[in-house]
Amino acid sequence: MLKLAVLVSGGGTNLQAILDAIDHGAITNAQVEVVISNNAGAYALERAAGKGIRHLCISPKDYESREAFNEDFLRQLDSYQVDLVVLAGFLVVIPPEMIAKYRNRIINIHPSLIPSFCGKGYYGLKVHEGVLARGAKVTGATVHFVDEGTDTGPIILQKAVEVQQNDTPEVLQRRVMEQAEWKILPQAIDLIANGRITVEDGRVRIAE
Ligand code: GAR
8 A cells, every 4th residue: 555645735626636536446555644734724734634634734934944844844754654755736845855765756746748837936826827928729737756856857647738718827727727637646646556657767657
C-alpha cells in the first residue's frame, strides 16, 4: 500500500479528486496518510478532517528563518514515513534537502502544458491569465516529478484542454481542473501505486 502525503495551500479540489478516486477504486494500492497545508485557513484541511485523515499546518511565517522552516518541514514529513508526496496546489518552495531525499517520490500538478506557461511566477490563476494574454488556443495540465528547478522535472502525464473565445481566467481555470487536473493527478498516483512508472534519463516510461 503506497502511503501518500498530500500538500495543499487552498481549496483542495485536487485533494478531493484523489480522495474520491480512492473511494471509487480509480486509485488502488494507495492511501492518504497525512494532509499538510502552509495555510491554516485552507479549506483542504477541512476536507481532510471530514474524512478522518491526519492533517497539520506548517508555515514559513512561523519560523525565524527559511533554514529553520526547511529543517522542521523535512523532520515532520519524515515522521509520517510516506512513499509519495503529492503537491496538490502547494505554493511553498520545496526545500532542496527534501527534493534530494525524496528523489522521484514527489509529484506536482501544474495547470498548463509544460513547458508552456510554467516556471517562476506561473501559479494558480496567473497561469490562465498568461494563456489568455498570449491568445493560446489550447492549454491543459501536467503531472510531473519535482526536481530542483521550477516545473522542470520528468513529465508523467499531460492532458490538453481547449481555450474558448470568451474565457475569463476563472472560467478557464475551472475547465482545466474539470477536464484535466482532476483526471490526470489521480491517474498518475494509480500508475505509481501499481508500479508502472519508471524514470530513465530524465524521462518517464509507463509500463503497459
Ligand atoms: C490547481 O489549479 C493547481 O494546478 C494549481 O493550484 C490549484 C490548486 O487548486 N497549482 C499550481 O499552480 C502550482 N504551480 P486546489 O487547491 O483546488 O486543488
